[in-house]
Amino acid sequence: MSLLSLQKVDKIFGGLRALKQVSFDVPARTIFGLIGPNGAGKTTLFNVITGVYSPDGGRIEFEGRAIGGESPARVAQRGIARTFQNIRLFRSMTVEENVMVAGHHLHRASLLSAMLRTRAHAEDEARLKQRARELLDVMGLVKHCRDVAGSLPYGSQRRLEIARALMLEPKLLLLDEPAAGMNSQEAAELERQIRFLRDEMGLTVVLVEHNMAVVMSVCEAVHVVDHGETIASGTPEQVKKDPAVLAAYLGKSTENGA
Amino acid sequence: MQPLKRLASATAIGLLLYGVGLWLQDGLIEYAQRIVLLAGINVILAVGLNLINGTTGQFSIGHAGFMAVGAYAAAFFGVKLAPLVQGLVGSGALADGVTFNLALLVGALLAGLTGLLVGAPSLRLRGDYLAVVTLGFGEIIRISFNNAQFLGAATGYFGDTPAGLPAYTSFFWVYAWAIAIVLLISNLTFSQTGRSLAAIREDEIAAEAMATPTTRLKVLAFSLSAASAGVAGGLFAFMQSGIRPEDFRFDKSIDMIVMIIIGGLGSISGAIVGGVFVAVTLELMRDLQQYRLVLYALLLITIMLVRPEGLLGSRELPALLRARLGRKRPVGEAK
Numbered sequence: 280m281s282l283l284s285l286q287k288v289d290k291i292f293g294g295l296r297a298l299k300q301v302s303f304d305v306p307a308r309t310i311f312g313l314i315g316p317n318g319a320g321k322t323t324l325f326n327v328i329t330g331v332y333s334p335d336g337g338r339i340e341f342e343g344r345a346i347g348g349e350s351p352a353r354v355a356q357r358g359i360a361r362t363f364q365n366i367r368l369f370r371s372m373t374v375e376e377n378v379m380v381a382g383h384h385l386h387r388a389s390l391l392s393a394m395l396r397t398r399a400h401a402e403d404e405a406r407l408k409q410r411a412r413e414l415l416d417v418m419g420l421v422k423h424c425r426d427v428a429g430s431l432p433y434g435s436q437r438r439l440e441i442a443r444a445l446m447l448e449p450k451l452l453l454l455d456e457p458a459a460g461m462n463s464q465e466a467a468e469l470e471r472q473i474r475f476l477r478d479e480m481g482l483t484v485v486l487v488e489h490n491m492a493v494v495m496s497v498c499e500a501v502h503v504v505d506h507g508e509t510i511a512s513g514t515p516e517q518v519k520k521d522p523a524v525l526a527a528y529l530g531k532s533t534e535n536g537a
Numbered sequence: 538m539q540p541l542k543r544l545a546s547a548t549a550i551g552l553l554l555y556g557v558g559l560w561l562q563d564g565l566i567e568y569a570q571r572i573v574l575l576a577g578i579n580v581i582l583a584v585g586l587n588l589i590n591g592t593t594g595q596f597s598i599g600h601a602g603f604m605a606v607g608a609y610a611a612a613f614f615g616v617k618l619a620p621l622v623q624g625l626v627g628s629g630a631l632a633d634g635v636t637f638n639l640a641l642l643v644g645a646l647l648a649g650l651t652g653l654l655v656g657a658p659s660l661r662l663r664g665d666y667l668a669v670v671t672l673g674f675g676e677i678i679r680i681s682f683n684n685a686q687f688l689g690a691a692t693g694y695f696g697d698t699p700a701g702l703p704a705y706t707s708f709f710w711v712y713a714w715a716i717a718i719v720l721l722i723s724n725l726t727f728s729q730t731g732r733s734l735a736a737i738r739e740d741e742i743a744a745e746a747m748a749t750p751t752t753r754l755k756v757l758a759f760s761l762s763a764a765s766a767g768v769a770g771g772l773f774a775f776m777q778s779g780i781r782p783e784d785f786r787f788d789k790s791i792d793m794i795v796m797i798i799i800g801g802l803g804s805i806s807g808a809i810v811g812g813v814f815v816a817v818t819l820e821l822m823r824d825l826q827q828y829r830l831v832l833y834a835l836l837l838i839t840i841m842l843v844r845p846e847g848l849l850g851s852r853e854l855p856a857l858l859r860a861r862l863g864r865k866r867p868v869g870e871a872k
Contacts, residue, residue, distance in 0.1 A: 329746060331742070331746075350745070351742075351745040351746050352745050352746075352748050352749060352750060352751070355745075355746055355747060355748035356748045360746075360747075361746055363743065363746075367740045367742060367743035367746075368739075368740070368743070369735065369736045369739035369740060369743065369744075370739060370740075371735075371739060371851065372732070372735060372736070372739060376732055376735075379729070379732060380729075380732050380733055380736045380744070380747055380749065381747040381748065382729070383729075383747075383748050383749070386729045390725070390730055390757070393724060393725060393728035393729070393730060393731075394721045394722075394724045394725050394728075395721075395724070396724050398539075400728060403728075403729060404728070404729075407729065443747065444747075446747075447747065447748060
């Protein structure tokens with residue numbers, strides 16, 4: 280059964296049809312790639328799935344339940360976590376605090392008990408801190424846990440965003456260009472970490488990525504969009520040879536052959 | 538062990554406050570005593586306002602309105618409550634203390650509720666819009682008091698007797714409330730709720746994507762901040778024979794903003810420093826009358842140019858001291 284399912288989703292901005300009848304299914308525990316040239320609508324798809332925008336048509340289902348049009352906070356509670364293309368960390372807070380913010384489900388003490396510093400509050404803090412450290416360790420950032428988030432190098436900030444998203448204990452993780460700005464060594468490390476999330480933590484991952492080496496090596500299924508429309512879909516091998524994909528990326532007419 | 542330790546420190550602080558209060562009463566002229574009380578009240582105002590403006594990053598410039606609600610509510614209920622309490626425990630220091638603190642609680646509660654009513658719709662707005670709306674509400678509240686006959690309208694509220702409001706406000710109570718509020722708010726700031734508030738300030742979209750109930754938390758911070766202003770208003774009311782609507786004009790809100798900007802937005806210790814600073818300079822500049830606003834404007838501009846983050850930035854004094862004292866000498870310097 281698919282974890283996430285989009286059926287003929289439309290999104291219109293004024294006169295622009297940003298998404299046209301986009302449909303795809305993401306089976307549980309797969310690493311799913313969403314690719315396409317710049318401006319194809321990939322980030323718009325993420326924003327529609329996570330409730331930043333509501334779809335103007337079609338249906339979005341998560342675990343068989345319709346979620347289209349719900350608020351971002353509600354969608355996050357349901358188990359869909361995301362990172363942002365243009366990194367959105369809480370820059371002046373520490374690395375550890377960034378992760379702890381997303382730990383609402385580990386937070387049980389009431390407001391009053393926090394204000395009076397009761398034992399329930401202390402237990403809360405300990406639980407949040409421990410889980411945050413575990414996840415920072417997964418992403419290789421535990422040595423930076425007391426640093427200010429905005430001071431981290433670019434690649435580490437991207438990995439911190441993933442650690443923060445993991446703190447929600449999601450079932451589905453949406454990564455928006457996680458390898459952007461990473462060198463090949465960092466990208467290889469990221470690939471290993473993404474596989475770990477799926478294999479060891481049981482997550483389903485959807486990633487938008489321009490680094491084709493990463494997409495081809497890590498994804499089991501790839502969906503290609505251009506101008507808001509689906510142009511191809513299949514395994515990385517199939518998609519790589521698809522004439523429509525080559526045309527979209529290389530801008531050549533297909534008759535000449537690839 | 539923990540509760541016992543807390544009780545012991547509370548008793549120690551109480552005794553200390555009482556002793557210092559007695560000493561000030563003998564040692565300082567009345568004028569200076571007034572400044573000391575105002576400094577304590579300002580600390581409450583500044584630390585409360587910092588919760589919403591500094592920590593949460595939602596700019597309110599109408600907090601004088603909440604202070605007015607607290608002042609009027611505390612004064613009115615205090616006056617009506619006094620005979621009841623005296624009937625129960627007899628007149629004396631005990632009756633006064635009970636009446637005073639109940640009145641302050643009523644003031645805090647009503648100011649907090651007003652904050653909830655104002656905040657729930659307006660905190661959906663962002664940035665400049667929120668500032669304009671809070672400014673408007675602050676004025677609406679003041680003008681309502683200006684027209685409330687049972688509270689003396691423009692003449693002000695002086696209680697039911699010619700003697701005016703009872704002088705309940707003392708060094709002990711001002712600083713006991715100030716310490717309690719500073720502790721409660723700093724505990725809140727350094728908890729999961731406080732982290733979520735700071736996350737809203739840093740990036741509201743990301744906070745929401747991390748399942749943070751942003752609107753609920755903003756309204757909560759705003760109401761708590763309004764309730765603190767209410768306590769400050771109550772303490773202010775019982776310092777003098779009466780309160781008038783013009784005590785809570787727009788420039789009172791500006792004074793509060795000056796306090797938190799001087800100290801450093803987002804820093805509780807900064808708000809404390811700023812509150813004391815404004816109490817002292819306001820008195821020093823009393824002869825200048827309205828020109829003090831010009832001086833404040835110049836001071837704010839200078840701070841923005843020279844040290845835009847305020848005296849302390851968003852840092853806290855204890856952390857700063859620890860960093861200073863614990864700083865290790867760089868390797869190169871060792872001999």
